[in-house]
Amino acid sequence: MRGSFSSPLDGAPFQQTRIITRIMQPRCPHLEPLHIEGEYFPPAEIIKVLGPLVTVERKKRINATLDHRTYTMTPVMEGLYDRGNVSAVLRSGEALGYQSAHIIQTSPNFKKAKRVTQGAEKWLDMHLWESTAECIHALKAQGYKILATSLEDRPRPMAEIDFTEPSALVFGNEKDGVSPELLSLADERVAIPMLGFSQSFNISVAAALSFYHAYRDRVSRQGYHGDLTTAEREALTATYYFRSVGSPGPILLRSRIAD
Amino acid sequence: MRGSFSSPLDGAPFQQTRIITRIMQPRCPHLEPLHIEGEYFPPAEIIKVLGPLVTVERKKRINATLDHRTYTMTPVMEGLYDRGNVSAVLRSGEALGYQSAHIIQTSPNFKKAKRVTQGAEKWLDMHLWESTAECIHALKAQGYKILATSLEDRPRPMAEIDFTEPSALVFGNEKDGVSPELLSLADERVAIPMLGFSQSFNISVAAALSFYHAYRDRVSRQGYHGDLTTAEREALTATYYFRSVGSPGPILLRSRIAD
Numbered sequence: 001m002r003g004s005f006s007s008p009l010d011g012a013p014f015q016q017t018r019i020i021t022r023i024m025q026p027r028c029p030h031l032e033p034l035h036i037e038g039e040y041f042p043p044a045e046i047i048k049v050l051g052p053l054v055t056v057e058r059k060k061r062i063n064a065t066l067d068h069r070t071y072t073m074t075p076v077m078e079g080l081y082d083r084g085n086v087s088a089v090l091r092s093g094e095a096l097g098y099q100s101a102h103i104i105q106t107s108p109n110f111k112k113a114k115r116v117t118q119g120a121e122k123w124l125d126m127h128l129w130e131s132t133a134e135c136i137h138a139l140k141a142q143g144y145k146i147l148a149t150s151l152e153d154r155p156r157p158m159a160e161i162d163f164t165e166p167s168a169l170v171f172g173n174e175k176d177g178v179s180p181e182l183l184s185l186a187d188e189r190v191a192i193p194m195l196g197f198s199q200s201f202n203i204s205v206a207a208a209l210s211f212y213h214a215y216r217d218r219v220s221r222q223g224y225h226g227d228l229t230t231a232e233r234e235a236l237t238a239t240y241y242f243r244s245v246g247s248p249g250p251i252l253l254r255s256r257i258a259d
Numbered sequence: 260m261r262g263s264f265s266s267p268l269d270g271a272p273f274q275q276t277r278i279i280t281r282i283m284q285p286r287c288p289h290l291e292p293l294h295i296e297g298e299y300f301p302p303a304e305i306i307k308v309l310g311p312l313v314t315v316e317r318k319k320r321i322n323a324t325l326d327h328r329t330y331t332m333t334p335v336m337e338g339l340y341d342r343g344n345v346s347a348v349l350r351s352g353e354a355l356g357y358q359s360a361h362i363i364q365t366s367p368n369f370k371k372a373k374r375v376t377q378g379a380e381k382w383l384d385m386h387l388w389e390s391t392a393e394c395i396h397a398l399k400a401q402g403y404k405i406l407a408t409s410l411e412d413r414p415r416p417m418a419e420i421d422f423t424e425p426s427a428l429v430f431g432n433e434k435d436g437v438s439p440e441l442l443s444l445a446d447e448r449v450a451i452p453m454l455g456f457s458q459s460f461n462i463s464v465a466a467a468l469s470f471y472h473a474y475r476d477r478v479s480r481q482g483y484h485g486d487l488t489t490a491e492r493e494a495l496t497a498t499y500y501f502r503s504v505g506s507p508g509p510i511l512l513r514s515r516i517a518d
Contacts, residue, residue: 068454092464095457123456195327197382198354205351208464209471
């Protein structure tokens with residue numbers, strides 16, 4: 001929120017400007033109640049019903065993980081060919097606290113992408129997109145600055161970026177990098193440091209370094225990495241409980257009947 | 260160098276303690292003259308003879324690379340099974356300025372390791388070892404502190420390590436991590452941050468993150484990463500020239516005959 005103030009001491013009248021707030025789309029997709037066979041379950045109810053079925057050990061792990069979770073930075077992969085690379089990027093992202101990930105499936109060779117969402121990605125919010133424009137517009141509507149990793153046209157060194165601001169970091173495909181369309185939609189081009197003879201990093205290495213850099217940048221600037229709101233933390237707890245127990249849907253439905 | 264001094268102002272006699280210096284083995288293997296068919300070529304002569312055959316572009320690249328080169332941190336891989344992983348680690352190390360690398364070949368499945376030294380590794384000082392003890396003793400003789408990456412027994416977070424001190428960072432094999440023998444020889448156990456549900460990083464990702472961390476740590480503590488001595492820089496320039504031109508050996512030998 002911004003205002004224009006004058007000090008009472010200088011005698012000018014207190015004045016507040018009109019505040020124009022752009023309504024942002026929420027970044028966490030779990031805030032809405034969960035819909036199961038015509039019934040809607042809010043996060044608090046899911047936690048109450050499924051909580052007793054989640055082991056103490058798992059609950060500890062979930063809490064520790066949520067302490068370091070963020071939606072402020074989100075990885076985007078555009079047109080990757082290799083599913084192994086996508087999985088590696090998702091795994092690094094998850095391990096370094098990034099809750100969401102966006103996959104733009106523009107490579108014709110990348111048909112079975114839905115299978116990518118299985119595995120370590122179980123804990124992430126995966127967003128699959130069929131076009132670059134669609135993905136980038138959705139991210140902009142959520143307030144993200146679009147940062148394209150690219151070595152062309154004098155990109156800014158990654159060390160100059162403030163990752164405490166909402167940032168979507170885009171990695172292009174293994175052969176050509178990010179597309180011209182993406183570059184035209186991006187707010188900035190950023191480069192990962194390359195100090196040696198090697199002219200490029202493997203995509204999974206480039207992504208991991210960027211994720212680590214952003215994590216360290218955030219901690220050094222503001223003292224913490226994880227920054228979920230109370231509502232996001234509750235919603236993710238509910239989602240993780242749902243993904244941690246067997247047959248969560250039937251259990252939730254039965255709990256309503258039992259009432 | 261350490262001494263014990265009293266200020267002349269307090270009247271006490273000037274006193275200097277005996278200095279005990281442990282003689283360290285040099286870390287750069289290129290300082291000695293190059294031996295070719297009975298002739299010995301010091302770095303300065305190699306630069307003088309081969310310099311005119313190296314393109315201006317390549318010389319620029321070599322100089323830029325040497326600005327960011329260091330022997331102060333060196334990666335060690337112990338018993339890795341997968342040659343692709345070894346190559347990936349070497350590539351990340353090269354790209355982030357680490358001039359040397361040590362490979363301990365204790366895995367019986369890793370027979371053709373010599374081929375690993377080809378490729379992007381062309382620019383690195385590769386050291387192949389047949390036993391863990393042999394490698395670690397050599398590194399200790401060069402003044403390196405041995406840091407074993409490990410998740411066991413409460414390792415220190417990597418953020419607590421001062422990478423401006425000579426450090427050999429050891430990565431264990433894909434399945435079991437570093438060996439008990441290595442742990443018994445190590446000075447410290449260090450852990451890479453793991454903030455999510457994933458319990459481990461792929462070895463190539465773990466190594467890249469560590470290399471990036473050490474690079475950033477060095478820059479933030481002392482303002483620079485590259486720290487070659489003048490002699491090391493000259494020796495590496497000679498080595499890179501040697502590796503940049505065709506038939507460097509015959510050219511050097513002919514230059515002596517021509518004198």
